[in-house]
Amino acid sequence: MESLAGAEFAPHTTYLTTASSGLIPARSVAAVQAVLDGSAAGQPIVDVSFEAVEASRAAYARLVGVPARRVAAGSSVAVYAGMIATSLPPGAEVLVADGDFSSLVNPFAVRADLKLRSVPLEEIAEAVRPGTALVAVSAVQSADGRIADLAAIREAARAHGARTLVDLSQAAGWFPVNAAEADYTVCVAYKWLMCPRGAAFLTVPEDLGGLTPVFAGWVAGEEPWDSCYGPVRELAHSARRFDESPSVYAYVAARHSLALIEELGTEAIAAHDRALADRFRDGVVALGHRPVAAPGSAIVSVPGLGDAASRLAEAEVHVSARAGNLRASFHLYNTAADVDRLLEKLSG
DSSP states (O other), rough: OOTTTTOOOSSSSEEOOOTOOOOOOOHHHEEEEHHHHHHHHOOHHHHHHHHHHHHHHHHHHHHHHHOOGEEEESOOOOHHHHHHHHTTTTTEEEEEEETTTTHHHHHHHHHHSSSEEEGGGGGGHHHOOOOOEEEESSBBBBOOOOOOOOOHHHHHHHHHHHHEEEETTTTTTTTTOOOSSHHHHEEEEETTEEEEEEEEEEOOOGGGGGGOOOOOOOOGGGSSGSSSSOOOBOOOOGGGGGGOOOOHHHHHHHHHHHHHHHOOOOOHHHHHHHHHHHHHHHHHHHTOOOOOOOTOOSSSEEETTTHHHHHHHHHHHOOOETEEEEEEETTOOOOHHHHHHHHHHHOO
């Protein structure tokens, strides 16, 4: 099984840790280098950055199935989760999964006047109750690749009048998602979307979800250049009111990385990634280990092997150690040879 986009990538190592940070395509690197060279030569980059943000917003919107007007562009899941946390009334209950990623969970935990309740991932849907205001969950768990039953969670939340917040950071780019099915979604783009750090997205309902843009600056104005001084007189009429001032070079690259995802297609990427993950699952079972059950996931977590990560790195095979487990993640630039090399080093 070959790479889906070989010309875009030329890793010098066996890189199997996209769940930590994705490789950046050659086209994106070239775009950033050109803008950096221009900036060093004194060329203005503000117009370039706005254009890049809008192109990235539109591409991400297409990937997750919502209109671009429902997408905000920022830099951090924690910032957007924090903004949603500020919108909740005192005493509101927020339901999360045990061990979910801290950037999603902690913004609610630091509000002492909220009721944060945590249950096993598989029990979230049945744990929603009349007093639940928000269910916040990752579509795919960072630690071990388990996939949430989003349909059941959505149905339970609606039955009890709760909103849903879904973190797509470990899903968008390989796992087909529909952001329209959640009230809010958040996603950092430096993992499976293969962008540099500094690009992240929020999606909101058509009515903007009752959120207050507590960190709105001039870019959140309906007319940004008329919003530079004093209070912003008119916030953007779309989700752009929740934009952060952009990390310019991240978005210059992001538009090209997202274009590559679109060209290849999420379904084709999912089939490729899952086939590699299944090859590793079968191989590691043959070696006598039992991976965490996460059928259909591009992330494979193997208990008892976390200590092997540093030894593998010395052999230029890069995986992660998470929650004491070895975590390998497989993406479009990986091949069957990468899987076999990892298995060979583990068997040694």
